[in-house]
Amino acid sequence: LVIPHDLIEEAWNQIWNKGYVHEVAQFFATGWLANYWRIDPMTDKDFEWFEYKYPGWYDRYGKWWENYNRLSRPNGHHPIVAEDVDYQYPHRCWTCMVPCLVREDMVMDQVDGQWRTYCHEECRWTDAVAFRPTYQGRETPNMGQLIGKREWETLYHGWNWADVVSDMGYVRDDGKTMVAQPHLDLGDQKKMWTLDHLRRMPPLQSPNVLLNEMSDEDRQAFHANYVRGGPAGRPAPADGG
Ligand SMILES: [Zn+2]
Structure with a gap:
């Protein structure tokens, strides 16, 4: 396997110049309730x-x-993922299965009758062009196939969050308190999130299901907004080294 050098350069560009690591941290914290993490809030320091x-x-x-x-x-409020905090929940890359966190690089394509999002043009090319039964007129039977459920949200589209977390098994032995908490203040039960809190949330929605339900016009508008970085269209921070 040979990875072309320009792809390595572009990976570094995403990591170093486009804020990739900061986007990952924010995304992991956003999704605390769907995992087993306890990411504590930051201090002024x-x-x-x-x-x-x-x-x-x-x-x-x-x-x-x-x-x-x-x-x-x-x-009296929901977990951060269901609150309006100027954050656009990321779509999933169909090819590499990580979220499309560098918003400006996200591309879409319709493949096998389904609209799909990709973190980068190279991932679109891999699915839409390279991993096909033929490539440039030659049969390519051993290229693999990018099929199946490729974002976990698809499996739970329309479910209540309390049922999702229960199904995943992220509930403590008391049968109601979540394993994950967005803080480390674990001694006070009043500060702990439970299934009762999740039960009040709007249902979980799969970004890919929603994308495929959109009209062509709405889908184009969605994409234009997404690559601008959501509502504010902010630039990435410089890296101080
Ligand atoms: Zn990708």
Whole structure:
């Protein structure tokens, strides 16, 4: 297997210049309730460290992390994923199965009758062009197939979040408290999220199912907004090295 050098360069470009690592951290924290993680909120000291190391970081991510802190204890609101905090939940890359976190690089295509999103043009090419039964007139039977359920949300589209987390097995032995919590203050039951909190949330929705339900016009508008980085269309922070 040979990976072309320009793809390596582009991977570094995403990691180094397009904020990839910061997007991953934000996405993992957003999805705390669908996993077994306990990511504690940041302090002012953490904010200073990030801003010092990555100038521009606070302008892009600081407000969201302050919201993460504000929403970390159940207090009449939903988990952050279901609150309006200027965050666009990412679509999944059909090929590499990671979220399309570098928003400006996301591309779409209709393959095998289904609209799919990709994290980058190279991943679109892999699915739509390379992993086909023939390539440039030659049969390519051993290229593999990118089939099946490729985003977990598809399996739970329309489910209540309490049922999703129960089905995944992320509930403690008391039968109601979630394994995951968005803080480390685990000694006080009043600060712990339970299935009762999740039960009140709107149902889980699969980004890919929604994408395929859109009209062509709406889908184009969605894509244009997505690649602008969502509502604010913010630039990536510079890396301080
Ligand atoms: Zn990809």
